[in-house]
Amino acid sequence: MIAPVQLVDLIIEARWVVPVDPAGVVLENHAVLVNDGRITALLPQEAAAARFSARSYKRLDQHVLIPGLVNLHTHAAMSLLRGLADDLPLMAWLQQHIWPAEAQHVSEQFVHDGTLLACAEMLRAGITCFNDMYFFPGAAAEAARASGIRAAIGLIAVDFPSSYATDADDYLAKGIAVRDRLLDEPLLSFCLAPHAPYTVSDRSLGKVLTLAEQVELPIHVHLHETVQEIDDSLKRFGMRPIERFRRLGLLSPALIAVHAVHLDACEIELLARHGCSVAHCPSSNLKLASGIAPIAELFGKGINIGLGTDGAASNNRLDLLQEMRLTALLAKEKSGRADAINAHQVLYMATLGGARALGLEANIGSISVGKAADLCAISVNDVALAPCYDPVSHLTYAVGREHVSEVWVAGRIRVENGQLVENNETGLIKLALLWQNKIRP
Incomplete structure:
Protein backbone atom coordinates (compact mmCIF):
# COMPACT_ATOMS: atom_id res chain seq x y z
CA MET A 1 0.00 0.00 0.00
CA ILE A 2 1.38 3.38 -1.01
CA ALA A 3 1.33 6.03 1.72
CA PRO A 4 -0.59 9.18 0.79
CA VAL A 5 1.42 12.24 -0.15
CA GLN A 6 1.44 14.81 2.66
CA LEU A 7 0.92 18.50 1.84
CA VAL A 8 3.17 21.11 3.49
CA ASP A 9 3.55 24.83 3.02
CA LEU A 10 7.09 24.91 1.64
CA ILE A 11 9.81 22.59 0.41
CA ILE A 12 13.33 24.01 0.05
CA GLU A 13 15.77 21.86 -1.91
CA ALA A 14 19.43 22.83 -1.54
CA ARG A 15 22.77 21.63 -2.87
CA TRP A 16 24.06 21.66 0.71
CA VAL A 17 22.23 21.88 4.03
CA VAL A 18 24.27 22.61 7.16
CA PRO A 19 21.96 21.96 10.13
CA VAL A 20 24.58 23.02 12.76
CA ASP A 21 23.16 20.42 15.13
CA PRO A 22 24.52 17.74 14.98
CA ALA A 23 27.90 19.44 14.84
CA GLY A 24 30.09 19.12 11.76
CA VAL A 25 27.37 17.69 9.50
CA VAL A 26 26.97 18.77 5.86
CA LEU A 27 24.06 17.21 3.97
CA GLU A 28 24.11 17.11 0.18
CA ASN A 29 21.00 17.36 -1.99
CA HIS A 30 18.59 17.48 0.93
CA ALA A 31 15.24 19.16 1.41
CA VAL A 32 13.87 21.15 4.33
CA LEU A 33 10.11 20.93 4.75
CA VAL A 34 8.22 23.77 6.42
CA ASN A 35 4.66 23.89 7.69
CA ASP A 36 2.99 26.55 9.86
CA GLY A 37 6.33 28.34 10.16
CA ARG A 38 8.17 25.34 11.57
CA ILE A 39 10.54 22.71 10.21
CA THR A 40 8.66 19.43 9.85
CA ALA A 41 11.31 17.30 8.12
CA LEU A 42 14.88 17.28 6.82
CA LEU A 43 15.54 14.47 4.39
CA PRO A 44 17.05 13.58 0.99
CA GLN A 45 15.36 15.26 -1.93
CA GLU A 46 14.22 11.96 -3.47
CA ALA A 47 12.49 10.93 -0.23
CA ALA A 48 10.88 14.35 0.10
CA ALA A 49 9.52 14.15 -3.46
CA ALA A 50 8.08 10.70 -2.82
CA ARG A 51 6.32 11.54 0.42
CA PHE A 52 5.43 15.23 0.28
CA SER A 53 3.98 17.93 -1.92
CA ALA A 54 4.05 21.65 -1.16
CA ARG A 55 2.13 24.81 -1.79
CA SER A 56 5.46 26.44 -2.61
CA TYR A 57 8.84 25.11 -3.76
CA LYS A 58 12.28 26.69 -3.69
CA ARG A 59 15.14 24.98 -5.52
CA LEU A 60 18.60 26.17 -4.57
CA ASP A 61 20.93 24.20 -6.81
CA GLN A 62 24.08 26.24 -6.11
CA HIS A 63 23.45 27.23 -2.52
CA VAL A 64 24.25 26.46 1.09
CA LEU A 65 21.21 26.47 3.38
CA ILE A 66 21.98 27.32 7.02
CA PRO A 67 20.03 28.45 10.07
CA GLY A 68 19.36 32.16 10.16
CA LEU A 358 19.31 34.23 24.59
CA GLY A 359 17.57 31.13 25.93
CA LEU A 360 16.08 30.52 22.47
CA GLU A 361 17.98 27.35 21.54
CA ALA A 362 14.81 25.22 21.66
CA ASN A 363 13.25 27.41 18.98
CA ILE A 364 16.01 28.70 16.67
CA GLY A 365 19.71 28.30 15.86
CA SER A 366 19.71 25.00 13.96
CA ILE A 367 17.81 23.29 11.17
CA SER A 368 16.01 20.81 13.40
CA VAL A 369 12.55 19.31 13.24
CA GLY A 370 10.16 21.28 15.41
CA LYS A 371 12.15 24.51 15.40
CA ALA A 372 11.08 27.73 13.73
CA ALA A 373 11.99 27.91 10.05
CA ASP A 374 14.50 30.75 10.38
CA LEU A 375 16.70 30.00 7.38
CA CYS A 376 19.35 31.63 5.21
CA ALA A 377 20.41 30.56 1.72
CA ILE A 378 23.80 31.62 0.40
CA SER A 379 24.73 31.27 -3.26
CA VAL A 380 28.19 30.01 -4.18
CA ASN A 381 27.54 30.41 -7.90
CA ASP A 382 30.13 33.15 -8.29
CA VAL A 383 33.49 33.15 -10.04
CA ALA A 384 35.04 34.56 -6.86
CA LEU A 385 33.83 31.49 -4.96
CA ALA A 386 34.83 28.77 -7.42
CA PRO A 387 35.65 26.01 -6.79
CA CYS A 388 33.82 25.04 -3.59
CA TYR A 389 35.40 22.02 -1.90
CA ASP A 390 33.91 22.70 1.53
CA PRO A 391 30.77 24.86 1.84
CA VAL A 392 31.29 25.58 5.55
CA SER A 393 34.82 26.78 4.89
CA HIS A 394 33.36 29.06 2.22
CA LEU A 395 30.82 30.44 4.70
CA THR A 396 33.58 31.44 7.10
CA TYR A 397 36.39 32.49 4.80
CA ALA A 398 35.04 33.33 1.33
CA VAL A 399 31.42 34.46 1.03
CA GLY A 400 30.10 37.94 1.78
CA ARG A 401 26.67 39.26 2.63
CA GLU A 402 26.18 40.03 -1.06
CA HIS A 403 25.92 36.26 -1.61
CA VAL A 404 22.86 35.92 0.64
CA SER A 405 20.01 35.10 -1.74
CA GLU A 406 17.02 34.03 0.37
CA VAL A 407 16.03 34.52 4.00
CA TRP A 408 13.03 33.11 5.83
CA VAL A 409 11.82 34.04 9.32
CA ALA A 410 9.32 31.61 10.87
CA GLY A 411 8.81 30.14 7.41
CA ARG A 412 7.96 33.45 5.79
CA ILE A 413 10.26 34.70 3.06
CA ARG A 414 11.80 38.07 3.84
CA VAL A 415 14.60 38.21 1.22
CA GLU A 416 14.29 36.72 -2.26
CA ASN A 417 16.99 36.84 -4.93
CA GLY A 418 18.96 39.15 -2.65
CA GLN A 419 16.19 41.73 -2.33
CA LEU A 420 13.86 42.57 0.54
CA VAL A 421 10.39 41.24 -0.17
CA GLU A 422 8.34 43.72 1.84
CA ASN A 423 10.49 46.65 2.99
CA ASN A 424 10.77 49.60 0.62
CA GLU A 425 14.51 50.10 0.27
CA THR A 426 14.19 53.41 -1.56
CA GLY A 427 11.95 54.72 1.19
CA LEU A 428 14.41 53.63 3.86
CA ILE A 429 17.28 55.42 2.12
CA LYS A 430 15.21 58.61 1.96
CA LEU A 431 14.37 58.22 5.65
CA ALA A 432 18.06 57.89 6.51
CA LEU A 433 18.87 61.02 4.49
CA LEU A 434 16.24 63.00 6.38
CA TRP A 435 17.88 62.04 9.66
CA GLN A 436 21.33 62.78 8.25
CA ASN A 437 20.25 66.33 7.51
CA LYS A 438 19.04 66.73 11.11
CA ILE A 439 22.12 65.20 12.73
CA ARG A 440 24.86 66.54 10.43
CA PRO A 441 27.28 68.54 12.65
Whole structure:
Protein backbone atom coordinates (compact mmCIF):
# COMPACT_ATOMS: atom_id res chain seq x y z
CA MET A 1 0.00 0.00 0.00
CA ILE A 2 1.38 3.38 -1.01
CA ALA A 3 1.33 6.03 1.72
CA PRO A 4 -0.59 9.18 0.79
CA VAL A 5 1.42 12.24 -0.15
CA GLN A 6 1.44 14.81 2.66
CA LEU A 7 0.92 18.50 1.84
CA VAL A 8 3.17 21.11 3.49
CA ASP A 9 3.55 24.83 3.02
CA LEU A 10 7.09 24.91 1.64
CA ILE A 11 9.81 22.59 0.41
CA ILE A 12 13.33 24.01 0.05
CA GLU A 13 15.77 21.86 -1.91
CA ALA A 14 19.43 22.83 -1.54
CA ARG A 15 22.77 21.63 -2.87
CA TRP A 16 24.06 21.66 0.71
CA VAL A 17 22.23 21.88 4.03
CA VAL A 18 24.27 22.61 7.16
CA PRO A 19 21.96 21.96 10.13
CA VAL A 20 24.58 23.02 12.76
CA ASP A 21 23.16 20.42 15.13
CA PRO A 22 24.52 17.74 14.98
CA ALA A 23 27.90 19.44 14.84
CA GLY A 24 30.09 19.12 11.76
CA VAL A 25 27.37 17.69 9.50
CA VAL A 26 26.97 18.77 5.86
CA LEU A 27 24.06 17.21 3.97
CA GLU A 28 24.11 17.11 0.18
CA ASN A 29 21.00 17.36 -1.99
CA HIS A 30 18.59 17.48 0.93
CA ALA A 31 15.24 19.16 1.41
CA VAL A 32 13.87 21.15 4.33
CA LEU A 33 10.11 20.93 4.75
CA VAL A 34 8.22 23.77 6.42
CA ASN A 35 4.66 23.89 7.69
CA ASP A 36 2.99 26.55 9.86
CA GLY A 37 6.33 28.34 10.16
CA ARG A 38 8.17 25.34 11.57
CA ILE A 39 10.54 22.71 10.21
CA THR A 40 8.66 19.43 9.85
CA ALA A 41 11.31 17.30 8.12
CA LEU A 42 14.88 17.28 6.82
CA LEU A 43 15.54 14.47 4.39
CA PRO A 44 17.05 13.58 0.99
CA GLN A 45 15.36 15.26 -1.93
CA GLU A 46 14.22 11.96 -3.47
CA ALA A 47 12.49 10.93 -0.23
CA ALA A 48 10.88 14.35 0.10
CA ALA A 49 9.52 14.15 -3.46
CA ALA A 50 8.08 10.70 -2.82
CA ARG A 51 6.32 11.54 0.42
CA PHE A 52 5.43 15.23 0.28
CA SER A 53 3.98 17.93 -1.92
CA ALA A 54 4.05 21.65 -1.16
CA ARG A 55 2.13 24.81 -1.79
CA SER A 56 5.46 26.44 -2.61
CA TYR A 57 8.84 25.11 -3.76
CA LYS A 58 12.28 26.69 -3.69
CA ARG A 59 15.14 24.98 -5.52
CA LEU A 60 18.60 26.17 -4.57
CA ASP A 61 20.93 24.20 -6.81
CA GLN A 62 24.08 26.24 -6.11
CA HIS A 63 23.45 27.23 -2.52
CA VAL A 64 24.25 26.46 1.09
CA LEU A 65 21.21 26.47 3.38
CA ILE A 66 21.98 27.32 7.02
CA PRO A 67 20.03 28.45 10.07
CA GLY A 68 19.36 32.16 10.16
CA LEU A 69 22.23 34.08 11.74
CA VAL A 70 21.80 35.41 15.29
CA ASN A 71 23.31 38.82 16.00
CA LEU A 72 23.95 38.57 19.74
CA HIS A 73 24.76 42.23 20.33
CA THR A 74 23.78 45.42 18.55
CA HIS A 75 22.35 48.88 19.05
CA ALA A 76 20.10 48.83 16.01
CA ALA A 77 18.91 52.44 16.07
CA MET A 78 22.51 53.67 15.92
CA SER A 79 22.45 52.91 12.20
CA LEU A 80 21.43 56.57 11.95
CA LEU A 81 24.83 57.49 13.47
CA ARG A 82 26.89 55.34 11.09
CA GLY A 83 30.21 57.06 10.35
CA LEU A 84 29.40 60.10 12.49
CA ALA A 85 32.66 60.14 14.48
CA ASP A 86 35.13 57.56 13.25
CA ASP A 87 38.72 56.76 14.20
CA LEU A 88 38.51 57.73 17.88
CA PRO A 89 39.14 55.83 21.13
CA LEU A 90 36.04 54.42 22.81
CA MET A 91 35.60 56.91 25.66
CA ALA A 92 36.41 59.96 23.49
CA TRP A 93 34.05 58.60 20.85
CA LEU A 94 31.28 58.14 23.44
CA GLN A 95 31.74 61.20 25.64
CA GLN A 96 32.60 63.81 23.01
CA HIS A 97 30.49 62.69 20.07
CA ILE A 98 27.99 59.85 20.48
CA TRP A 99 26.45 60.77 23.81
CA PRO A 100 26.02 64.46 22.84
CA ALA A 101 24.41 63.46 19.53
CA GLU A 102 22.10 61.05 21.35
CA ALA A 103 21.17 63.70 23.93
CA GLN A 104 20.13 66.03 21.11
CA HIS A 105 18.42 63.66 18.72
CA VAL A 106 17.34 60.36 20.29
CA SER A 107 13.57 60.06 20.47
CA GLU A 108 10.96 57.40 19.96
CA GLN A 109 10.89 58.27 16.23
CA PHE A 110 14.68 58.16 15.96
CA VAL A 111 14.75 54.67 17.47
CA HIS A 112 11.90 53.41 15.30
CA ASP A 113 13.41 54.73 12.08
CA GLY A 114 16.97 53.70 12.89
CA THR A 115 15.85 50.20 13.82
CA LEU A 116 13.86 49.89 10.58
CA LEU A 117 17.03 50.72 8.66
CA ALA A 118 19.05 48.22 10.69
CA CYS A 119 16.49 45.45 10.24
CA ALA A 120 16.64 45.85 6.47
CA GLU A 121 20.44 45.67 6.51
CA MET A 122 20.46 42.65 8.78
CA LEU A 123 17.86 40.67 6.86
CA ARG A 124 19.77 41.19 3.62
CA ALA A 125 22.85 39.86 5.41
CA GLY A 126 21.12 36.65 6.52
CA ILE A 127 20.47 37.76 10.11
CA THR A 128 17.08 36.53 11.28
CA CYS A 129 17.39 37.42 14.98
CA PHE A 130 19.12 40.29 16.78
CA ASN A 131 19.70 41.13 20.43
CA ASP A 132 19.26 44.86 20.92
CA MET A 133 20.26 47.38 23.58
CA TYR A 134 19.03 50.94 23.26
CA PHE A 135 16.65 53.61 24.48
CA PHE A 136 12.90 53.44 23.72
CA PRO A 137 12.79 49.64 23.44
CA GLY A 138 9.10 49.75 22.55
CA ALA A 139 9.90 51.70 19.39
CA ALA A 140 12.62 49.18 18.49
CA ALA A 141 10.16 46.34 19.04
CA GLU A 142 7.58 47.95 16.76
CA ALA A 143 10.19 48.41 14.01
CA ALA A 144 11.33 44.80 14.33
CA ARG A 145 7.74 43.60 14.19
CA ALA A 146 7.06 45.70 11.09
CA SER A 147 10.19 44.25 9.44
CA GLY A 148 9.29 40.62 10.17
CA ILE A 149 12.60 39.89 11.91
CA ARG A 150 13.02 38.08 15.21
CA ALA A 151 14.34 40.31 18.01
CA ALA A 152 15.42 40.06 21.62
CA ILE A 153 14.57 43.53 22.88
CA GLY A 154 16.94 44.87 25.51
CA LEU A 155 15.30 46.68 28.41
CA ILE A 156 18.08 49.17 28.99
CA ALA A 157 19.08 50.53 32.39
CA VAL A 158 21.56 53.29 33.21
CA ASP A 159 21.88 55.64 36.16
CA PHE A 160 21.84 58.86 34.16
CA PRO A 161 18.74 60.57 32.71
CA SER A 162 17.88 60.64 29.02
CA SER A 163 14.96 61.61 26.85
CA TYR A 164 13.59 58.13 27.58
CA ALA A 165 13.81 57.87 31.38
CA THR A 166 15.05 59.67 34.48
CA ASP A 167 16.92 57.02 36.48
CA ALA A 168 17.50 53.27 36.62
CA ASP A 169 14.19 52.60 38.37
CA ASP A 170 12.35 54.51 35.65
CA TYR A 171 14.22 52.70 32.86
CA LEU A 172 13.40 49.31 34.34
CA ALA A 173 9.76 50.12 35.05
CA LYS A 174 9.24 51.35 31.49
CA GLY A 175 11.10 48.37 30.08
CA ILE A 176 9.02 45.83 31.98
CA ALA A 177 5.87 47.63 30.83
CA VAL A 178 7.03 47.18 27.20
CA ARG A 179 7.72 43.53 27.84
CA ASP A 180 4.29 42.99 29.43
CA ARG A 181 2.55 44.74 26.53
CA LEU A 182 4.33 42.72 23.83
CA LEU A 183 4.73 39.41 25.63
CA ASP A 184 2.53 37.52 23.17
CA GLU A 185 4.34 38.70 20.03
CA PRO A 186 5.74 35.48 18.51
CA LEU A 187 8.94 37.01 17.07
CA LEU A 188 9.85 39.03 20.16
CA SER A 189 11.69 38.07 23.33
CA PHE A 190 13.34 40.26 25.93
CA CYS A 191 16.56 40.81 27.89
CA LEU A 192 17.42 43.05 30.79
CA ALA A 193 20.17 45.33 29.51
CA PRO A 194 22.14 47.26 32.13
CA HIS A 195 24.51 49.22 29.92
CA ALA A 196 27.93 48.71 31.54
CA PRO A 197 29.69 48.50 34.93
CA TYR A 198 30.62 52.18 34.71
CA THR A 199 27.08 53.43 34.04
CA VAL A 200 25.09 51.27 36.49
CA SER A 201 25.42 51.31 40.28
CA ASP A 202 25.44 48.34 42.63
CA ARG A 203 21.90 49.20 43.72
CA SER A 204 20.65 49.27 40.13
CA LEU A 205 22.46 46.04 39.28
CA GLY A 206 20.82 44.43 42.29
CA LYS A 207 17.41 45.46 41.01
CA VAL A 208 18.28 44.09 37.56
CA LEU A 209 19.21 40.75 39.12
CA THR A 210 15.99 40.58 41.13
CA LEU A 211 13.91 41.30 38.03
CA ALA A 212 15.86 38.81 35.94
CA GLU A 213 15.14 36.07 38.46
CA GLN A 214 11.48 37.04 38.81
CA VAL A 215 10.66 37.09 35.09
CA GLU A 216 13.42 34.73 33.87
CA LEU A 217 15.18 37.06 31.46
CA PRO A 218 18.81 37.04 30.30
CA ILE A 219 21.05 39.92 31.38
CA HIS A 220 22.85 41.60 28.48
CA VAL A 221 25.73 43.91 29.51
CA HIS A 222 29.01 45.35 28.21
CA LEU A 223 31.74 43.81 30.36
CA HIS A 224 35.55 44.05 30.30
CA GLU A 225 35.51 45.88 26.98
CA THR A 226 38.51 48.15 27.61
CA VAL A 227 41.51 48.52 29.88
CA GLN A 228 40.15 51.88 31.04
CA GLU A 229 36.91 50.23 32.20
CA ILE A 230 38.93 47.89 34.40
CA ASP A 231 41.25 50.60 35.71
CA ASP A 232 38.30 52.83 36.59
CA SER A 233 36.61 49.94 38.40
CA LEU A 234 39.75 49.28 40.46
CA LYS A 235 39.84 52.94 41.50
CA ARG A 236 36.13 53.23 42.22
CA PHE A 237 35.30 49.80 43.68
CA GLY A 238 38.69 48.30 44.53
CA MET A 239 38.07 45.34 42.23
CA ARG A 240 37.75 44.42 38.57
CA PRO A 241 34.23 44.45 37.06
CA ILE A 242 33.82 40.67 36.85
CA GLU A 243 34.73 40.28 40.52
CA ARG A 244 32.21 43.00 41.34
CA PHE A 245 29.58 41.13 39.31
CA ARG A 246 30.48 37.90 41.13
CA ARG A 247 29.96 39.50 44.51
CA LEU A 248 26.63 40.93 43.38
CA GLY A 249 25.49 37.48 42.22
CA LEU A 250 25.28 38.41 38.54
CA LEU A 251 27.46 35.63 37.16
CA SER A 252 25.10 32.90 35.97
CA PRO A 253 23.86 31.18 32.78
CA ALA A 254 21.59 34.21 32.34
CA LEU A 255 24.55 36.58 31.83
CA ILE A 256 25.62 37.64 28.32
CA ALA A 257 29.00 39.36 28.71
CA VAL A 258 29.44 41.63 25.69
CA HIS A 259 33.01 42.04 24.38
CA ALA A 260 34.87 40.30 27.26
CA VAL A 261 38.16 41.41 25.74
CA HIS A 262 40.39 41.85 28.78
CA LEU A 263 40.23 38.69 30.88
CA ASP A 264 42.79 36.96 33.04
CA ALA A 265 42.85 33.18 33.57
CA CYS A 266 40.85 33.39 36.81
CA GLU A 267 38.12 35.45 35.14
CA ILE A 268 37.84 32.96 32.28
CA GLU A 269 37.44 30.22 34.89
CA LEU A 270 34.73 32.26 36.64
CA LEU A 271 32.74 32.73 33.43
CA ALA A 272 33.05 29.01 32.68
CA ARG A 273 32.11 27.90 36.19
CA HIS A 274 28.99 30.05 36.25
CA GLY A 275 27.85 29.11 32.73
CA CYS A 276 27.98 32.66 31.36
CA SER A 277 27.85 33.43 27.64
CA VAL A 278 30.07 35.87 25.74
CA ALA A 279 28.98 38.08 22.84
CA HIS A 280 32.09 38.47 20.70
CA CYS A 281 32.18 41.62 18.51
CA PRO A 282 35.54 41.53 16.70
CA SER A 283 35.01 44.36 14.19
CA SER A 284 33.93 46.86 16.83
CA ASN A 285 36.74 45.77 19.15
CA LEU A 286 39.27 46.37 16.39
CA LYS A 287 37.81 49.66 15.18
CA LEU A 288 37.78 51.16 18.67
CA ALA A 289 41.20 49.59 19.46
CA SER A 290 39.63 47.87 22.47
CA GLY A 291 41.67 44.71 21.92
CA ILE A 292 41.28 41.12 20.76
CA ALA A 293 39.19 38.82 22.93
CA PRO A 294 40.74 35.46 23.94
CA ILE A 295 38.14 33.45 22.04
CA ALA A 296 40.21 30.27 21.72
CA GLU A 297 40.74 30.18 25.50
CA LEU A 298 37.06 30.88 26.18
CA PHE A 299 36.01 28.20 23.72
CA GLY A 300 38.49 25.76 25.19
CA LYS A 301 36.92 26.20 28.63
CA GLY A 302 33.48 25.40 27.23
CA ILE A 303 32.11 28.93 27.49
CA ASN A 304 29.19 29.54 25.17
CA ILE A 305 30.09 32.17 22.56
CA GLY A 306 27.83 34.07 20.20
CA LEU A 307 28.76 36.71 17.65
CA GLY A 308 27.62 40.32 17.50
CA THR A 309 28.12 43.25 15.20
CA ASP A 310 27.74 45.96 17.86
CA GLY A 311 26.09 49.10 16.48
CA ALA A 312 26.66 50.51 13.02
CA ALA A 313 28.21 53.59 14.66
CA SER A 314 31.19 51.54 15.80
CA ASN A 315 31.51 48.84 13.16
CA ASN A 316 30.23 50.32 10.60
CA ARG A 317 28.19 47.46 9.16
CA LEU A 318 25.73 44.90 10.49
CA ASP A 319 27.35 41.94 8.77
CA LEU A 320 27.68 38.73 10.77
CA LEU A 321 29.42 36.90 7.92
CA GLN A 322 32.25 39.42 8.28
CA GLU A 323 32.29 38.79 12.03
CA MET A 324 32.58 35.04 11.37
CA ARG A 325 35.68 35.50 9.25
CA LEU A 326 37.30 37.86 11.75
CA THR A 327 36.48 35.54 14.64
CA ALA A 328 38.32 32.65 13.02
CA LEU A 329 41.31 34.70 11.89
CA LEU A 330 41.80 36.62 15.14
CA ALA A 331 41.47 33.48 17.26
CA LYS A 332 44.27 31.89 15.25
CA GLU A 333 46.55 34.91 15.60
CA LYS A 334 45.78 35.52 19.28
CA SER A 335 46.38 31.89 20.25
CA GLY A 336 49.25 31.24 17.83
CA ARG A 337 47.45 28.14 16.58
CA ALA A 338 45.99 27.80 13.09
CA ASP A 339 43.61 25.11 14.37
CA ALA A 340 42.38 27.15 17.33
CA ILE A 341 38.86 27.65 15.93
CA ASN A 342 37.51 25.93 12.83
CA ALA A 343 34.82 26.96 10.37
CA HIS A 344 32.10 24.73 11.83
CA GLN A 345 32.72 26.14 15.30
CA VAL A 346 32.44 29.71 14.04
CA LEU A 347 29.16 28.89 12.28
CA TYR A 348 27.88 27.45 15.57
CA MET A 349 28.74 30.73 17.31
CA ALA A 350 26.85 32.72 14.67
CA THR A 351 23.73 30.58 15.01
CA LEU A 352 23.14 28.17 17.87
CA GLY A 353 25.63 29.87 20.19
CA GLY A 354 23.72 33.13 19.98
CA ALA A 355 20.38 31.35 20.34
CA ARG A 356 21.61 29.52 23.43
CA ALA A 357 22.80 32.77 25.06
CA LEU A 358 19.31 34.23 24.59
CA GLY A 359 17.57 31.13 25.93
CA LEU A 360 16.08 30.52 22.47
CA GLU A 361 17.98 27.35 21.54
CA ALA A 362 14.81 25.22 21.66
CA ASN A 363 13.25 27.41 18.98
CA ILE A 364 16.01 28.70 16.67
CA GLY A 365 19.71 28.30 15.86
CA SER A 366 19.71 25.00 13.96
CA ILE A 367 17.81 23.29 11.17
CA SER A 368 16.01 20.81 13.40
CA VAL A 369 12.55 19.31 13.24
CA GLY A 370 10.16 21.28 15.41
CA LYS A 371 12.15 24.51 15.40
CA ALA A 372 11.08 27.73 13.73
CA ALA A 373 11.99 27.91 10.05
CA ASP A 374 14.50 30.75 10.38
CA LEU A 375 16.70 30.00 7.38
CA CYS A 376 19.35 31.63 5.21
CA ALA A 377 20.41 30.56 1.72
CA ILE A 378 23.80 31.62 0.40
CA SER A 379 24.73 31.27 -3.26
CA VAL A 380 28.19 30.01 -4.18
CA ASN A 381 27.54 30.41 -7.90
CA ASP A 382 30.13 33.15 -8.29
CA VAL A 383 33.49 33.15 -10.04
CA ALA A 384 35.04 34.56 -6.86
CA LEU A 385 33.83 31.49 -4.96
CA ALA A 386 34.83 28.77 -7.42
CA PRO A 387 35.65 26.01 -6.79
CA CYS A 388 33.82 25.04 -3.59
CA TYR A 389 35.40 22.02 -1.90
CA ASP A 390 33.91 22.70 1.53
CA PRO A 391 30.77 24.86 1.84
CA VAL A 392 31.29 25.58 5.55
CA SER A 393 34.82 26.78 4.89
CA HIS A 394 33.36 29.06 2.22
CA LEU A 395 30.82 30.44 4.70
CA THR A 396 33.58 31.44 7.10
CA TYR A 397 36.39 32.49 4.80
CA ALA A 398 35.04 33.33 1.33
CA VAL A 399 31.42 34.46 1.03
CA GLY A 400 30.10 37.94 1.78
CA ARG A 401 26.67 39.26 2.63
CA GLU A 402 26.18 40.03 -1.06
CA HIS A 403 25.92 36.26 -1.61
CA VAL A 404 22.86 35.92 0.64
CA SER A 405 20.01 35.10 -1.74
CA GLU A 406 17.02 34.03 0.37
CA VAL A 407 16.03 34.52 4.00
CA TRP A 408 13.03 33.11 5.83
CA VAL A 409 11.82 34.04 9.32
CA ALA A 410 9.32 31.61 10.87
CA GLY A 411 8.81 30.14 7.41
CA ARG A 412 7.96 33.45 5.79
CA ILE A 413 10.26 34.70 3.06
CA ARG A 414 11.80 38.07 3.84
CA VAL A 415 14.60 38.21 1.22
CA GLU A 416 14.29 36.72 -2.26
CA ASN A 417 16.99 36.84 -4.93
CA GLY A 418 18.96 39.15 -2.65
CA GLN A 419 16.19 41.73 -2.33
CA LEU A 420 13.86 42.57 0.54
CA VAL A 421 10.39 41.24 -0.17
CA GLU A 422 8.34 43.72 1.84
CA ASN A 423 10.49 46.65 2.99
CA ASN A 424 10.77 49.60 0.62
CA GLU A 425 14.51 50.10 0.27
CA THR A 426 14.19 53.41 -1.56
CA GLY A 427 11.95 54.72 1.19
CA LEU A 428 14.41 53.63 3.86
CA ILE A 429 17.28 55.42 2.12
CA LYS A 430 15.21 58.61 1.96
CA LEU A 431 14.37 58.22 5.65
CA ALA A 432 18.06 57.89 6.51
CA LEU A 433 18.87 61.02 4.49
CA LEU A 434 16.24 63.00 6.38
CA TRP A 435 17.88 62.04 9.66
CA GLN A 436 21.33 62.78 8.25
CA ASN A 437 20.25 66.33 7.51
CA LYS A 438 19.04 66.73 11.11
CA ILE A 439 22.12 65.20 12.73
CA ARG A 440 24.86 66.54 10.43
CA PRO A 441 27.28 68.54 12.65
